[in-house]
Amino acid sequence: MSQQKSQKKPVLEVKDLRVYYETPKGDVLAVDGISFDLYQGETLGLVGESGSGKSTAAMGILQLTVPPGRIAGGQVSLDGQSLLDLPEDKLREYRWVQLALIPQGAMNSLNPTMKVSDQIRDVILAHEGAKAKNGLKERVLELLSTVGLPGRVYDLYPHELSGGMKQRACIAMAIALNPTVIVADEATSALDVVVQRVVAQTMLKVKEKLGVSMIMIGHDMGLMAQMVDRIAVMYAGKIVEIAPVRDMFADPKHPYSELLIDSVPSLKERKPLKITEGITHDPRNPPPGCIFQLRCPFVMDVCRKDAPPMQEVKPDQFVACHLYQANEDGSFIDVRDVVRNT
Amino acid sequence: MSEMLLEIRNASKIYKQRAAGGVSRDVIALQDFNLSIPKSPASIITIAGESGSGKTTLAQLVLGFTHLSSGQIIFDGQDISNADAHQMKDYRHQVQAVFQDPFGVYNPFYRVEHVFSTVISNFKLANSQASRRSLIETALNIVGLHGDDVLRKYPHQLSGGQRQRIMMARAYMISPKLIVADEPVSMVDASLRASILDVMIRLKEEIGISFLYITHDLSTAYQIGDQIYILYQGTIAEKGNTIKVIDEPKHPYVQLLVDSVPVPDPDVKWVGEINLPSDEEMRMSVNSGCRFYPRCPARMDRCLTAQPPLYKIDEVDHDASCYLYDQNEIAVVKNNP
Numbered sequence: 001m002s003q004q005k006s007q008k009k010p011v012l013e014v015k016d017l018r019v020y021y022e023t024p025k026g027d028v029l030a031v032d033g034i035s036f037d038l039y040q041g042e043t044l045g046l047v048g049e050s051g052s053g054k055s056t057a058a059m060g061i062l063q064l065t066v067p068p069g070r071i072a073g074g075q076v077s078l079d080g081q082s083l084l085d086l087p088e089d090k091l092r093e094y095r096w097v098q099l100a101l102i103p104q105g106a107m108n109s110l111n112p113t114m115k116v117s118d119q120i121r122d123v124i125l126a127h128e129g130a131k132a133k134n135g136l137k138e139r140v141l142e143l144l145s146t147v148g149l150p151g152r153v154y155d156l157y158p159h160e161l162s163g164g165m166k167q168r169a170c171i172a173m174a175i176a177l178n179p180t181v182i183v184a185d186e187a188t189s190a191l192d193v194v195v196q197r198v199v200a201q202t203m204l205k206v207k208e209k210l211g212v213s214m215i216m217i218g219h220d221m222g223l224m225a226q227m228v229d230r231i232a233v234m235y236a237g238k239i240v241e242i243a244p245v246r247d248m249f250a251d252p253k254h255p256y257s258e259l260l261i262d263s264v265p266s267l268k269e270r271k272p273l274k275i276t277e278g279i280t281h282d283p284r285n286p287p288p289g290c291i292f293q294l295r296c297p298f299v300m301d302v303c304r305k306d307a308p309p310m311q312e313v314k315p316d317q318f319v320a321c322h323l324y325q326a327n328e329d330g331s332f333i334d335v336r337d338v339v340r341n342t
Numbered sequence: 343m344s345e346m347l348l349e350i351r352n353a354s355k356i357y358k359q360r361a362a363g364g365v366s367r368d369v370i371a372l373q374d375f376n377l378s379i380p381k382s383p384a385s386i387i388t389i390a391g392e393s394g395s396g397k398t399t400l401a402q403l404v405l406g407f408t409h410l411s412s413g414q415i416i417f418d419g420q421d422i423s424n425a426d427a428h429q430m431k432d433y434r435h436q437v438q439a440v441f442q443d444p445f446g447v448y449n450p451f452y453r454v455e456h457v458f459s460t461v462i463s464n465f466k467l468a469n470s471q472a473s474r475r476s477l478i479e480t481a482l483n484i485v486g487l488h489g490d491d492v493l494r495k496y497p498h499q500l501s502g503g504q505r506q507r508i509m510m511a512r513a514y515m516i517s518p519k520l521i522v523a524d525e526p527v528s529m530v531d532a533s534l535r536a537s538i539l540d541v542m543i544r545l546k547e548e549i550g551i552s553f554l555y556i557t558h559d560l561s562t563a564y565q566i567g568d569q570i571y572i573l574y575q576g577t578i579a580e581k582g583n584t585i586k587v588i589d590e591p592k593h594p595y596v597q598l599l600v601d602s603v604p605v606p607d608p609d610v611k612w613v614g615e616i617n618l619p620s621d622e623e624m625r626m627s628v629n630s631g632c633r634f635y636p637r638c639p640a641r642m643d644r645c646l647t648a649q650p651p652l653y654k655i656d657e658v659d660h661d662a663s664c665y666l667y668d669q670n671e672i673a674v675v676k677n678n679p
């Protein structure tokens with residue numbers, strides 16, 4: 001399995017990305033050194049509670065960070081090309097053409113005074129120029145049908161569409177130029193369950209049809225289970241665990257991942273509620289050592305001194321936690337098991 | 343004196359909508375709605391449904407923010423639509439609210455303390471500094487907070503979960519019999535929701551406060567609710583014991599709804615696809631027959647003629663508003679398999 005992965009070429013590589021927000025009392029370390037690869041045709045879920053830095057990370061990847069935010073370090077490369085060194089006019093060639101965004105509350109990002117079709121046409125014309133004018137209408141109609149919208153939407157204004165239809169129009173816009181990577185930031189979280197399901201299934205179909213890679217940002221673990229191949233769990237600006245979705249749900253390694261999965265209310269059985277607090281430390285002054293130490297039920301002395309490194313405890317399952325210690329043969333033991341057995 | 347704390351009888355709310363060109367159209371937000379909450383034991387009654395189902399209209403009606411087009415809301419034997427100002431103030435003492443947005447309800451210029459001192463003076467809950475302080479402290483302790491930690495803070499210094507718990511504490515302090523909680527957890531992080539739901543359960547069990555819990559999220563209702571009413575476009579689609587309704591939904595809409603909640607298990611995927619008709623088509627049947635007709639996979643001609651009444655699914659506590667459960671209909675199907 002891991003060999004397969006190493007042969008797979010990453011489309012998008014994020015290395016040690018840091019995005020800080022400047023405040024009078026010091027920088028808020030919103031994204032503090034995250035690294036991951038996104039492979040061809042893969043959907044990666046980026047989850048975490050509000051304030052964990054997931055949206056900031058997305059904006060950092062797209063180079064859309066605006067003041068008081070700034071990219072304080074790291075590398076983002078798309079197909080081997082580093083995006084951080086590119087001047088603005090070159091970046092424009094990458095954005096949308098290669099790297100498209102479905103923003104948070106996308107349905108409100110449509111221009112209310114323009115027909116849906118004109119807005120999709122705009123995207124195409126802005127990037128491909130006048131030569132794209134031939135067969136443009138057919139192309140827009142094709143895009144609408146790809147996202148499951150009827151042809152009559154072509155002549156409608158955003159206010160004539162329901163929330164789910166607007167959201168699908170935004171997906172049509174995101175795929176208009178056949179991007180390599182789509183970043184979807186909470187793309188379905190403002191919708192009713194049934195509509196959410198329709199939009200989510202549309203996204204899955206589009207992804208399959210175009211073979212595009214996707215980063216899905218969200219906090220709904222149920223939705224993640226339905227949609228993604230791998231999950232990265234973020235806590236206070238850091239990725240604490242990254243694993244294939246099945247491993248993550250079957251056997252989460254990081255105490256925070258465990259908590260996140262446990263906090264999903266079940267529709268199958270009534271369970272006692274699991275009560276937790278939110279991020280407790282000041283994001284300007286994270287404690288030394290592990291970022292999760294203040295809320296971790298298994299905190300040890302070492303967690304207060306050293307930041308845990310990212311370790312591959314199982315094939316493709318990476319976790320940053322001192323609970324897992326490497327044996328000489330390369331396998332890992334859970335410190336909790338050792339304590340239990342002695 | 344009535345045995346019921348709150349009774350809603352045949353309640354309808356119609357909004358007049360004026361479209362361009364002076365043509366007016368009625369939007370039926372709630373139609374012939376019935377609900378009753380017994381005085382004891384205290385219970386959590388969930389009102390669930392998608393946007394536009396009328397659940398917030400119901401909350402606003404119960405809170406007295408808007409008035410019924412027809413029908414009655416009776417609280418403790420008193421019809422609130424013809425209550426005078428004095429009775430209304432007493433009603434507010436008995437019925438409190440917690441709203442969806444834990445950010446919007448606070449005035450950002452005042453410290454948290456202000457939220458409590460306002461209600462104390464409004465309802466004359468305390469007559470000395472000491473009793474004032476102890477009232478606030480007790481209320482905060484109920485929701486797992488301490489005065490020293492939060493009272494001197496400004497709202498922006500608190501998390502969404504803490505803010506919402508303070509709203510629960512505020513409502514508790516007035517010692518109401520009923521709290522209308524309109525989407526109290528939907529803007530709070532998933533991992534923090536449990537703390538608010540837990541407060542609701544404790545207020546119900548330890549203090550005996552009933553809740554009208556308005557939500558679009560079936561899974562939180564499943565975890566804490568006693569009875570559930572699932573609304574679809576202003577009418578009850580299905581109601582009954584929460585566990586029964588969600589474990590074995592009967593109405594085709596409720597089946598679709600329960601089925602669409604994403605399961606947090608990568609091996610249990612959604613089965614099949616659904617087509618949503620456009621908004622216009624969905625509104626077509628508004629004035630005749632079943633509201634769900636345009637989307638229903640099991641629709642019959644009969645569904646267009648009249649709104650189906652609530653049929654009993656089982657004797658105790660489960661009803662669905664669907665002709666599929668009409669005994670005559672079932673007999674016909676049985677005779678012509």
